[in-house]
Amino acid sequence: DWTTDTYDAIIVGSGPAGIIVATRMAEAGLQTLLLEAGGPSYGITGGDLDARRPSWLSGTNLSRVDVPGLYKSIYTTNDGLTCSLNSYGGCTIGGSSAINAGLFFKPPTSDWDLYFPEGWHSADVETANQRLTAQQPSTDNTSRDQVRYLQTGYDAARKWIVDGLGFTDVDLNAQADEKTEVFGHPVFDYADGQRGGPVVSYLQSALEKPNFQIQTNVTVLRVERNLTQATGVYANITGVEKVISLNPNGRIILSSGAIQSPKLLMMSGIGDPAVLSKIQAAGKMSTALQSSDWINSTSIGAGLFDNPNTFIELEGPAIQSYVYSYDSPIDEDAQAYVQNRNGPYTFASETAVFFDTFTRDDGSNVTFQGTIDSSGYQDYMSNTTITLNIYGTAGLKSKGNVVLNEQADFAPGADGNVYYSDATDAENIAGFIYKIFQKLPDSGLTSLNIPQDATKEDIQTYITTYSAYALGSVNHWSSSCRIGECVDAQTRVIGMDNLHVVDGSIVAPLSVNPQYGIMVAAEKGSELILALYGKSLDGTNL
Ligand SMILES: Cc1cc2nc3c(=O)[nH]c(=O)nc-3n(C[C@H](O)[C@H](O)[C@H](O)COP(=O)(O)OP(=O)(O)OC[C@H]3O[C@@H](n4cnc5c(N)ncnc54)[C@H](O)[C@@H]3O)c2cc1C
Secondary structure (H helix, E strand, C coil): CCCCCEEEEEEECCCHHHHHHHHHHHHCCCCEEEECCCECCCHHHCCCHHHHCCHHHCCCCCCHHHCHHHHHHHHCCCCCCECCCCCCCECECCHHHHCCCCECCCCCHHHHHHHCCCCCCHHHHHHHHHHHHHHCCCECCCCCCCCCCCCHHHHHHHHHHHHHCCCEECCCCCCCCCCCCEEECCCECEECCEECCHHHHHHHHHCCCCCEEEECCEEEEEEEEECCEEEEEEEEECCEEEEEEEEEEEEEEECCCCCHHHHHHHHCCEECHHHHHHHHHCCCCCCCCCHHHCEECCCCCEEEECCEEEEEEEECCCCCCCCCCCCCCCHHHHHHHHHHCCCHHHCCCEEEEEEEEEECCCCCEEEEEEEEECCCECCECCCCEEEEEEEECCCCCCCEEEEEECCCCCEEEECCCCCCCCHHHHHHHHHHHHHHHCCCHHHCCEECCCCCCCCHHHHHHHHHCCECCEEEECCCCECCCCECCCECCCCEECCCCCEEECCHHHCCCCCCCCHHHHHHHHHHHHHHHHHHCCECCCCCEC
């Protein structure tokens, strides 16, 4: 009975971080348990495939998760892959890596050097980076036939951004350090026309180890602890609440994502005492835990980040937009995918990406990213319209908090400070949009929702006023349990001996979409945690 066994390492959450940490713990020979609140995702994770796919995939070994082109429909037809627990992302094997667009951009070395503390600079994470690259395939040309599909948006964007504005065309991961005026093809963590990611690249090797197991449909409610020593997790296992225990020298690693991991700490008596009092009063904290045992820290959940984004709807006579369909794709495209892994369904709709970095008067940097999608959005769905999604990325100054909603049984969420609480961010992003708009008229593209001659002030007002096109969340949650404030440089929760957080929570806002950097952090975290067991990555004693 796995629930009465004891473990050297219990990892909570099977997102990209949790899978990598669990795999490395198992490879080093530790008795490893990975707990996941959700259920199966990719075809290879088993379960009822028909419950997780449209009928055109019947008779294959694919679930909708495997087909990159189906990612966009996740919030309309979720097939049980999201849940109220992880309301901002995937709640399934792979976490959000099973439902995301798969964009896989290596962060520039400057992100580690500028935004991470001692011990986490680029030289410190270099071997972690190399391990990730060795284990996780990626590609900027997804179709087996090596044809790049849906390129009218790419061509128009290239004319605008490269020919018009003078950005340099680069290989975005090979030249990852270049984040000033660069343009390129998006890179995805796919392999052979199917979604890749840690479920394919890491979890499958962990599953071969007799000392590894994953248990799904297990929701951890809190960490059990004896003062500074974690002793196990208290979990809901298909309706029954139970403690799963650690071995005496064991460790718990929370990898539940940047929203859930801070919540689990708070439910375990670690956090802001005002919040802890409410949790205790509601009877949700272990009765064994006295308020004198609380670890008071206002850093838990503080610093929460997500990219503020703006959709710019662009029309052009040469554009042929493409709308992916969950249940009735164009027959030819469905056949090309199912029979040969060719065509538009081999990628998640993004056709071009560009970056720019701006140095402020105070010498600090801020980076911007633009991603071209294959279709229009909401009110702008003509077949000559595409969407440009502009994010502000590394160096933004706004920071939010993870807050617990008492009415909804302490469901965690973001407070109102995440987007644009520091006006500098809106000013900088508006300045970037203004800059690129100066060459828009020559490109043959027309902006439909922001006037091309808008002033910087008009743009700033547009991007900070909530609409279907502005202030939407892109679910790139990070930074809610920062290294040096919430966890130490070994990823150990400050005040605890053997409780760690390794996931988006410990990663600072990056220049690029977060998944790659989170996976590097998980590789680095694994190495550091194994050293605390006295082990190296291959399991030899240090
Ligand atoms: C729709 C969408 C599109 C995205 N697109 C991209 C992209 O293209 N490129 C990119 O780089 N990033 C993208 N992201 C972001 C990226 O997927 C996340 O940053 C990344 O997955 C976070 O990894 P994580 O390990 O921190 O947590 P998560 O992926 O959130 O995984 C956490 C896991 O823990 C489980 N869990 C939570 N609480 C508990 C509990 N109490 N008990 C047990 N299990 C629990 C959850 O069910 C989940 O499986 C996207 C995200 C979304 C939602």
